[in-house]
Amino acid sequence: MLEIEQIRKTFHPGTPNEVRALQDVDLRIEPGSFVIVIGMNGSGKSTLLNAVAGSFFVDKGRLKLKGQEVTLWPEHRRSKFIGRVFQNPFTGTAPSMTIAENLTLAAKRGCPRGLGWALSSSTKSELRERVYAMGLGLEDRLDNAIGSLSGGQRQSLTLLMAGLLKPDLLLLDEHTAALDPKSADQVIRLTEEMIRRDKLTTLMVTHSMHQAAYLGDRLIMMVRGRIACDIQGSEKQRLKPEDLLARFEDLRREELLDETAAAMLQRQYV
Amino acid sequence: MTLLISSITMGLILSLLALGVLISFRILAFRDLTVDGSIALGGAVAATLLSAGWNPWIATLAACLAGAVAGATTGVLATRFSINGLLAGILVMTALHSVNLRVMGKSNLPLMKETTVVTLAQSFASADSRWSFSRWEMPVQDACVAVFVVILISVVAIGMLAFFRTNLGLAMRATGDNDAMIRALGVEVGWMKTFGLALSNALVALSGALLVQYQGFADVQMGIGMVVWGFASVIIGESLIGSKFIGYLLAGAVMGSILFRLLVAIALRWGLNPNDLKLVTAAFVFSALVMPSLMITVKKRFAI
Ligand SMILES: Nc1ncnc2c1ncn2[C@@H]1O[C@H](COP(=O)(O)OP(=O)(O)OP(=O)(O)O)[C@@H](O)[C@H]1O
Numbered sequence: 104m105l106e107i108e109q110i111r112k113t114f115h116p117g118t119p120n121e122v123r124a125l126q127d128v129d130l131r132i133e134p135g136s137f138v139i140v141i142g143m144n145g146s147g148k149s150t151l152l153n154a155v156a157g158s159f160f161v162d163k164g165r166l167k168l169k170g171q172e173v174t175l176w177p178e179h180r181r182s183k184f185i186g187r188v189f190q191n192p193f194t195g196t197a198p199s200m201t202i203a204e205n206l207t208l209a210a211k212r213g214c215p216r217g218l219g220w221a222l223s224s225s226t227k228s229e230l231r232e233r234v235y236a237m238g239l240g241l242e243d244r245l246d247n248a249i250g251s252l253s254g255g256q257r258q259s260l261t262l263l264m265a266g267l268l269k270p271d272l273l274l275l276d277e278h279t280a281a282l283d284p285k286s287a288d289q290v291i292r293l294t295e296e297m298i299r300r301d302k303l304t305t306l307m308v309t310h311s312m313h314q315a316a317y318l319g320d321r322l323i324m325m326v327r328g329r330i331a332c333d334i335q336g337s338e339k340q341r342l343k344p345e346d347l348l349a350r351f352e353d354l355r356r357e358e359l360l361d362e363t364a365a366a367m368l369q370r371q372y373v
Numbered sequence: 374m375t376l377l378i379s380s381i382t383m384g385l386i387l388s389l390l391a392l393g394v395l396i397s398f399r400i401l402a403f404r405d406l407t408v409d410g411s412i413a414l415g416g417a418v419a420a421t422l423l424s425a426g427w428n429p430w431i432a433t434l435a436a437c438l439a440g441a442v443a444g445a446t447t448g449v450l451a452t453r454f455s456i457n458g459l460l461a462g463i464l465v466m467t468a469l470h471s472v473n474l475r476v477m478g479k480s481n482l483p484l485m486k487e488t489t490v491v492t493l494a495q496s497f498a499s500a501d502s503r504w505s506f507s508r509w510e511m512p513v514q515d516a517c518v519a520v521f522v523v524i525l526i527s528v529v530a531i532g533m534l535a536f537f538r539t540n541l542g543l544a545m546r547a548t549g550d551n552d553a554m555i556r557a558l559g560v561e562v563g564w565m566k567t568f569g570l571a572l573s574n575a576l577v578a579l580s581g582a583l584l585v586q587y588q589g590f591a592d593v594q595m596g597i598g599m600v601v602w603g604f605a606s607v608i609i610g611e612s613l614i615g616s617k618f619i620g621y622l623l624a625g626a627v628m629g630s631i632l633f634r635l636l637v638a639i640a641l642r643w644g645l646n647p648n649d650l651k652l653v654t655a656a657f658v659f660s661a662l663v664m665p666s667l668m669i670t671v672k673k674r675f676a677i
């Protein structure tokens with residue numbers, strides 16, 4: 104479904120604030136797999152998802168979606184394949200437009216938009232059903248502006264919008280991080296349901312060890328722009344939050360060691 | 374009475390300007406200063422073609438197209454060349470000043486005996502027929518022009534309302550509301566902005582073309598400060614209506630434009646020096662822009 108070959112992205116190259124956000128990342132994702140991405144702050148998780156979505160072009164390497172090379176496709180073109188939910192609940196919806204209008208916009212994801220009527224009564228009743236099925240009680244508020252909803256409600260709707268056309272690839276970037284625990288649980292439940300029901304190929308970034316251990320069928324951990332480990336199959340099924348914490352601890356020690364070693368070398372040679 | 378009806382007619386003609394500004398300023402969230410140039414461009418193109426003997430409808434349509442091209446130019450500068458939107462508008466506005474002089478060949482072009490859409494509207498009544506209401510009296514021809522303009526504005530406003538309910542129109546509104554979101558849904562934001570600016574400036578140029586035919590002359594200076602008039606109308610309209618829904622926004626812009634024109638007429642009647650008009654308008658728009666946040670600060674002060 105998704106093939107990432109040796110991609111590299113450096114922000115502000117050649118300046119003092121140069122950041123090597125992705126360093127020769129290789130990743131192949133099979134159709135229908137649900138991949139969890141974890142890693143420390145700044146390890147390049149969002150950058151990886153942005154590179155796939157096309158928010159910027161990578162400096163090196165290739166990206167393939169559904170067998171098609173998309174490395175040089177701009178973001179709006181890739182959207183034909185990709186549904187996305189962002190960390191910030193405000194990024195995924197147009198606040199001054201109504202729930203129904205936002206949903207119709209998503210119902211045309213990646214399609215040409217012409218002068219056809221956006222909200223015919225049949226589309227509207229279809230949308231009402233989809234919203235009803237989420238069980239948030241929003242089906243009677245379809246004509247309210249989305250800006251009047253809570254973050255959790257907005258994020259649930261963004262999720263519905265991303266999944267509306269069964270995307271070939273679903274990208275979720277810490278989509279519950281900005282929510283209170285109760286809404287976060289609800290959004291995670293909806294996410295799981297949707298992915299299972301529609302068999303969506305998914306890449307989900309999370310900071311929650313609990314989510315990382317119990318969701319998905321594959322887990323990758325990123326460290327400084329690289330994929331440091333990749334756990335799949337039965338090993339992933341048996342994974343517990345404690346195991347993940349232990350791995351994190353190991354990695355941190357290694358990094359610390361790296362830093363002290365570098366400092367030592369510097370003292371000796373400079 | 375004549376003054377009243379002419380102020381209203383003028384307000385209606387300029388409500389096309391307000392509707393244009395509504396598209397760029399409110400719907401696309403793009404502060405487009407092309408307006409000053411494109412309203413004069415519309416006037417210049419219409420007046421030139423009319424005095425060359427063109428059919429007034431075609432001349433008016435040509436003015437719209439010219440405005441659309443001007444708007445699209447600003448859009449291309451802002452989106453393809455990533456120039457700041459304000460600056461892109463200023464560049465095009467400045468260039469248009471020369472273009473307008475070129476089009477007209479001189480800085481002022483009177484329309485004397487030419488058939489215009491306004492004289493066509495007037496021809497529904499004879500020149501000396503009058504309506505009188507007790508003390509008031511008005512030429513029927515003036516009423517004909519007002520009715521014609523009302524019909525035209527209604528057609529434009531209903532067309533816009535319909536457009537903003539189509540898939541394309543919805544995508545345009547989303548572009549101004551949240552461009553990251555609509556990009557992720559497959560819309561090329563740069564193209565959408567360019568298209569919206571073309572639409573906006575076509576309306577502005579239409580307003581200029583009608584204005585010229587109503588006043589009976591075109592002048593290269595006629596655009597100066599018009600964008601601020603547009604802002605003023607949109608802002609007055611919003612405070613009159615107080616709703617963000619698209620139909621109300623459209624109605625508000627038209628009402629705001631008429632009300633603003635009436636306010637100007639009253640102020641002039643009370644002895645406001647016409648030379649001070651632009652200063653007063655600018656001060657008004659300034660206060661309308663800062664008032665909301667000022668009110669919040671004041672409320673907070675008193676709450677503590
Ligand atoms: N647009 C950008 N311009 C400059 N630097 C960037 C940009 N985006 C990301 N970076 C840098 O790239 C590095 C990786 O960032 P990224 O957002 O991918 O991290 P992350 O793993 O998502 O972290 P977090 O858990 O905090 O979300 C960081 O050092 C960040 O500062």
Ligand SMILES: [Mg+2]
Pocket residue numbers: 148149150276
């Ligand atoms: Mg991130």
